[in-house]
Amino acid sequence: MAHEVELQTAGNMWKVLVKIGDEVSAGDTLFxxxxxKMEVPHEAPADGKVTAVNVExxxxxxxxxxxxxxxx
Amino acid sequence: MIEVIKPGLESSIQDWxxxxxxxxxxxxxxxxxxxxxxxxxxxxxxxxxxAPALECQFMGPTLKFNxxxxxxxxxxxxxxxxxxxxxxxxxSVAVTSGQTLTLAFPKLGARTYLAVAGAFDVPEYYGSKxxxxxxxxxxxxxxxxxxxxSLSVNTGNGQAGRQVKEGARPHIKTDKVWEVEVVRxxxxxxxDDAGHQRFLSTDWKLSSKxxxxxxxxxxxxxxxxxxxxxxxPEHGSDPANIMDxxxxxxxxxxxxxxxxxxxxxxxxxxxxxxxxxxPQCAFWKLGQSKPSEVYQFKEVSVAQAQQQARDxxxxxxxxxxxxx
Numbered sequence: 153m154a155h156e157v158e159l160q161t162a163g164n165m166w167k168v169l170v171k172i173g174d175e176v177s178a179g180d181t182l183f184x185x186x187x188x189k190m191e192v193p194h195e196a197p198a199d200g201k202v203t204a205v206n207v208e209x210x211x212x213x214x215x216x217x218x219x220x221x222x223x224x
Numbered sequence: 225m226i227e228v229i230k231p232g233l234e235s236s237i238q239d240w241x242x243x244x245x246x247x248x249x250x251x252x253x254x255x256x257x258x259x260x261x262x263x264x265x266x267x268x269x270x271x272x273x274x275a276p277a278l279e280c281q282f283m284g285p286t287l288k289f290n291x292x293x294x295x296x297x298x299x300x301x302x303x304x305x306x307x308x309x310x311x312x313x314x315x316s317v318a319v320t321s322g323q324t325l326t327l328a329f330p331k332l333g334a335r336t337y338l339a340v341a342g343a344f345d346v347p348e349y350y351g352s353k354x355x356x357x358x359x360x361x362x363x364x365x366x367x368x369x370x371x372x373x374s375l376s377v378n379t380g381n382g383q384a385g386r387q388v389k390e391g392a393r394p395h396i397k398t399d400k401v402w403e404v405e406v407v408r409x410x411x412x413x414x415x416d417d418a419g420h421q422r423f424l425s426t427d428w429k430l431s432s433k434x435x436x437x438x439x440x441x442x443x444x445x446x447x448x449x450x451x452x453x454x455x456x457p458e459h460g461s462d463p464a465n466i467m468d469x470x471x472x473x474x475x476x477x478x479x480x481x482x483x484x485x486x487x488x489x490x491x492x493x494x495x496x497x498x499x500x501x502x503p504q505c506a507f508w509k510l511g512q513s514k515p516s517e518v519y520q521f522k523e524v525s526v527a528q529a530q531q532q533a534r535d536x537x538x539x540x541x542x543x544x545x546x547x548x
Contacts, residue, residue, distance in 0.1 A: 161233065161282040161329055162514040164432040187282050187515060188435040190233065212432065213516025216282075216329035 155197045157221040163187030165211040170221065174202045182221050183207060185214070200224050225290045225374040226340070232285035232327065234436075236355035237344050237363040237375075238262065240274035243352035247492040253473055254354040254362065254488050257436065257511025258335050259504075260394045261299035263540035265339035268296035268316045269382040273540045275343035276353040278369070280336040282514075284327020285369065287338075293319045294341040294382025300333025300396065300512060314393060315548065316341075318384040333396040333512040341382025344375055356489055358437065385548045392544030394508050400517040401427070405506040405524045405532070406476065411466060411497035416449040423500065424521055428483070432515035438477070439485040439510055441519065446478055452497070460495055468495045474502035485510065503529035505536055 166186040170176060176196045185192040204222035207214070240263060242255025256262035256279050263273035271277075278285075284302040296316045297304045304311050305326045311317050319325065327336060346353045346363055355363025364373060412420070422444055431440040452463040459467050464478045471477060475486045475498035485502055487510060500521065502510065506529075513519070524532075 159329075162334070163282070164515060186432050188233065189433055190435075192233065192283065213514070217331070 153224075154203070155200065155223045156219045157182060157194055157197065157223065159185065159214055159216050159218050159220050160194060161185060161187050161192050162216050163192065163214060165207045165209055165214060166191065168205065168207055168209050170202050170205060172202055172205055176200060176202060176223060194220065196223055198223060225376055226293075227288040227290060228285060228369050228371055228373045228375065229288055229324065230286040231369045231371050233281050233283040234357060234368040235278055235280045235285045236357055236368045237276050237346055238279045238354040239276040239352055242354045242488065243350055243356065243362065246350050247470065247473075249350075250492050251350055251359070251361075252356060252489045252492060254352065254356045256335075256337065257488055258299055258337070258394065258508040260508045260536050260540065261335070262337040262339070264314070264388050264392070264544065265296045265298040265337040266343070267540060267542060267545060268298070268314075268386055268388065269294050269339050269341040270380060271339060271341065271343045275339070276346060277337050277339040278344065280327055280338065282334055283329055284336060286324060286326045287375075288322075288324045289319045290321060291377070292321050293377065294380065294384055295319055295325070296339050297327070297336060298339075298388070298393075299336040300330035302327040302330050302336040312387070315387040316382060316384050332398065334514050335511045340377045340380070342378035342380025345378045358489060386545050387548050389544050389546050392539045394512070396512045397517075400514075402509050402513055402517065402519050403522050404509050404519045405503055405529060406500040406521045407503055407524060407526050407529055408500060409498075410472065410501070412499045414448055414452040414463075414466070414497045415499045416447050419447040420499075422447070424523060428519045428521070430513055430515055430517050430519065434515065436487060436489040438490055439487055441483045441485070443483070445481050446483075464496050466495055466497050468493055471498060472501050474504065474507065476500040476502065503533065505529050505532035508536075
């Protein structure tokens with residue numbers, strides 16, 4: 153089953169820690185956003201393989217709700 | 225009691241007008257960034273407009289009610305849900321003991337306000353119950369709320385089924401471009417004519433390095449007049465330096481070349497010039513804008529700004545409420 157990881161806040165993409173093909177475990181940090189001078193880490197909801205990464209480091213003005221990473 | 229399951233992103237108890245009158249001691253006003261929305265949330269549940277309510281930013285909290293309550297959610301649409309069932313914004317809603325309120329990310333805007341009938345019961349500190357998170361004072365134990373805390377609420381007389389009339393609500397921009405009022409001064413005479421024209425005609429972009437202390441703006445460089453270049457040494461070496469002075473709340477503080485709007489939790493003094501000031505009536509726009517959105521500044525007189533603040537205050541009353 154595919155898990156879509158959505159951006160939980162508007163803001164900038166500070167770090168992207170995974171790439172397509174990576175094996176991740178539930179709770180692993182996938183990427184870290186920046187808003188209000190705070191880091192907002194986003195974690196994997198389940199074990200699996202990363203099948204899509206739709207964000208890049210340095211992107212600005214992202215809106216919440218977009219699918220950033222897909223885990224299958 | 226209301227139990228904090230997830231705190232959200234620096235969600236904090238704020239009251240209005242906040243810690244007013246202590247800038248000389250270094251205490252900022254704090255208070256809600258969008259006081260228009262917060263006051264209406266309080267009016268909906270029968271509280272005084274300025275009573276302490278919860279300000280939620282960018283990512284909302286999850287709260288479990290261990291008592292019955294009447295609540296209202298206003299401001300940015302954080303898609304509020306009670307036990308996974310969507311509830312209306314801008315409306316008073318009955319909560320039964322055991323229900324969980326979830327606020328997600330705002331679909332539009334940035335800050336959402338939760339008022340509870342009776343209002344949050346937190347101690348007063350220097351004239352306000354509002355939180356100055358960075359200073360560690362006010363609100364709940366001096367900081368933003370944290371998972372595992374219990375929030376107490378005073379007894380209230382709220383009624384469900386009341387809503388704010390459409391025309392009385394602030395309208396959050398969908399095109400990401402905001403016209404923000406400014407008044408001149410106090411240090412407008414340090415900027416040259418070209419600098420003033422540039423400031424008022426530029427699309428300034430809100431940086432993500434912005435929080436409740438300061439809103440940093442990206443845009444062109446400033447130019448200054450003779451006074452800024454040819455001055456006594458105690459003013460400092462940079463053209464934007466001036467002998468340390470008090471800063472107004474809302475000052476557009478030119479830190480070298482970067483303008484920073486000093487907002488609710490901002491510093492009370494320093495040694496940079498403030499050529500313009502954002503008046504209180506426009507603060508709700510700052511509170512509801514997100515990083516990378518654009519500000520276009522419009523100069524107004526002090527009298528116009530004060531009238532707009534009075535107009536907003538007149539909307540934050542029972543006259544703006546209707547039965548559903």
